[in-house]
Amino acid sequence: MMKLLEVAFVVAMLIPFATHWDWTYFYWIAVTATYLAYIAVRRWEYE
């Protein structure tokens, strides 16, 4: 389940190619920041 969540973060980085959002730049930063926060807080619990 947690592995799927991680794959979802990677796939989320590709979404702007389908949506053409004007705020793509901020979206990418937000996804990366959220993923980093997830790794910092939760990731190691599942090892």
Next chain:
Amino acid sequence: MNEFIALIIFYAIIGTAIALYARRGVRTQEDYFIGGRNIGGIISALTYAATTYSAFMMVGLVGLSYKTGVGAAGFELMYLVGTLFLLSYYAPKVWKLGKEKGLVSPAEIFTHRYGVVTAKLATILALIALIPYTSIQMIGVALILQKNAGIGFASGVAIASILIALWAFLGGLRGVAWTDAIQGVFMLTVAILAVLWTFNYMGGFEIPNELAVVPNEFWTPLRFATLTIPWFFFALTNPQVFQRLFIPKDEKAIKRMVVLFGLFGLIYTVLVTFLGLDLRFGTEIGKFPAIADRDKVTPTLLGMMPEWIALPLALSIIAAAVTTANSIILTLSSMVLRDVVGEKGKVIGGKIVVIVLTIIVAMFALKRISYIVELAVLSSTILLCQLPLILGVFHWKWGKEKTGLATLICGFVTAIALSAMMHPMVSIATFCVSFAVFLAMSSIER
């Protein structure tokens, strides 16, 4: 004296003092090449970041963002997400394996599974991929010295060689890591100042419409995939960063390294891409000249900035180049010495190889032959052929020496051949061929 020369001398003195301090207690190759596996999480993170983020960021990525828009940020952030994705899973495993088996050179992970000859071949491929890449860093330093200090190109290469080799020679990994840490903090601080100055000068920030979305004329899905794939796997395929997974002192330190590197990478990427996009905004409102050649964007900015920010920014580009180059040279030295020469005892051998490799890199830089740039760009794609072998160590029980050799040779030939043909899918094809050969050969070699 020229102020920039004074700054460079100050920089060299500080770095040398740190490297001299770091060399105390270096007795074995384990101490020299991987800091005795005793580096804390914060220093590990900063050296990982400084090694990863070369002069490409402040020169190449600023220009790429300026010219092609937010896709450049997506490309670099995709690299970061990929690296975090891989490191959060593999870093503790590689660290543990390194400790259990006493791995020092990154190619030694191949020795145990795919044999000595595979490790030798991996080293040769790493040399082919990374010597031109390192020489580009050296050329960058020489050009900055030429522009800011009026030093001739050949003298600039000589100074760059000394800066690159000296700290690795004196202090080994500990010398490199400590100087990397200070330079990493400096790079980040100067990037913040540069963004603040630019934002203030331009009077705001806005992304021009045609550059705010993907896909666009430059960032097609195919180009994004082709450029991203080698970088997505950079953490596993590039020996200078892979070897850094051996250096943290304990499991807590390696986890801290991953998170803090991610934080550094996110902040630095946002700053650098923001700078490029804000300069483009400046062009739209007539405050920054329109630049056709994207590699000229940062030099133009440096020419416009007041000295108090231009000189540190130029020095931060030198620092980025030096931190990347000396880490690569130290790692390649460990591979040449241990995997090719077979010397696993004396430290002096490592120091000699550091000097020899630096001279070779300097010769490449001085010649400035045309294919250096192509090989440098291709470096991560060439190294992609190692990926199936590394993943195989952790997830696949079949495959020995023939699998190792066939995978490396076929992947390398694919990368070189398709690159020579300027095929747009070179990295995707290298990825697919390497995995196909690995799976086929390992099934035969059960």
